[in-house]
């Protein structure tokens with residue numbers, strides 16, 4: 240089944256976002272088929288958290304990006320700030336950026352490490368044992384009357400059985416590929432803070448990059464106020480990783496790093512800004528990502544006409560486990576079902 244991308248509401252539906260959603264979401268807009276199909280099967284055992292196998296490439300991309308931005312901020316660009324106002328601006332920049340970085344690191348780690356499973360799943364389930372295969376000849380749906388036939392426990396009304404984690408998640412919002420973990424009631428605020436702190440950190444970095452870029456062309460001497468530059472006579476030579484591990488590089492290297500970091504910064508600002516606005520909108524409407532996406536599906540008609548019958552069956556079944564989004568901007572795993580037909 241193919242699902243059209245669900246446009247975000249009103250002011251948050253930007254043309255570039257829709258295009259990106261369409262581009263990235265193209266291969267994700269599928270529902271995992273029944274057992275025996277070609278699409279990826281859910282793991283045999285329930286995953287505990289974002290560190291459980293299988294790991295995801297998006298997860299590695301997220302951590303590498305965090306590392307690059309941290310090294311670029313603290314090792315390269317903040318040390319360019321003028322020595323004479325370092326006590327104030329440098330201190331503020333370092334403290335603000337550093338504080339945001341450690342806040343982001345903490346909440347990011349918590350969002351990845353927390354097991355968002357239902358209390359009964361965490362209490363009763365043995366994660367080392369294989370999850371049974373769903374037998375639709377015996378049950379119409381995975382969750383019926385708040386009982387999950389795969390987890391074999393009773394669950395709360397807002398629980399969904401995530402196919403990527405192969406377990407029921409309490410207060411299911413979405414499965415996040417970047418965290419490689421489900422986002423549910425237990426870790427939603429850590430996820431939200433992770434997005435907000437990353438965005439705030441990128442805004443700080445943007446301010447520093449803007450200052451450095453402007454001074455680079457107007458008055459480069461303002462960027463060479465650190466005492467280590469007294470030993471550097473060539474104006475075409477710059478020092479990175481001050482003050483601890485000064486490394487001499489030429490101007491093109493600094494420019495290349497600057498352009499790369501600025502590009503990552505802009506991409507991060509656009510994606511995270513869009514995501515933050517989307518979740519603020521969801522909060523205002525008291526919706527989860529799952530609620531929003533299932534509502535959106537119901538409102539779609541043209542492209543989904545041929546799928547209407549199947550979709551209507553799915554959306555009538557709130558306990559059926561479907562990760563809702565195909566959008567990289569919502570950072571979800573697309574709708575999937577563990578060896579289940581609906």
Ligand SMILES: [Zn+2]
Pocket residue numbers: 387388389390391399400405406407
């Ligand atoms: Zn379950």
Ligand SMILES: [Zn+2]
Pocket residue numbers: 401402403404405413414415420421422
């Ligand atoms: Zn999940």
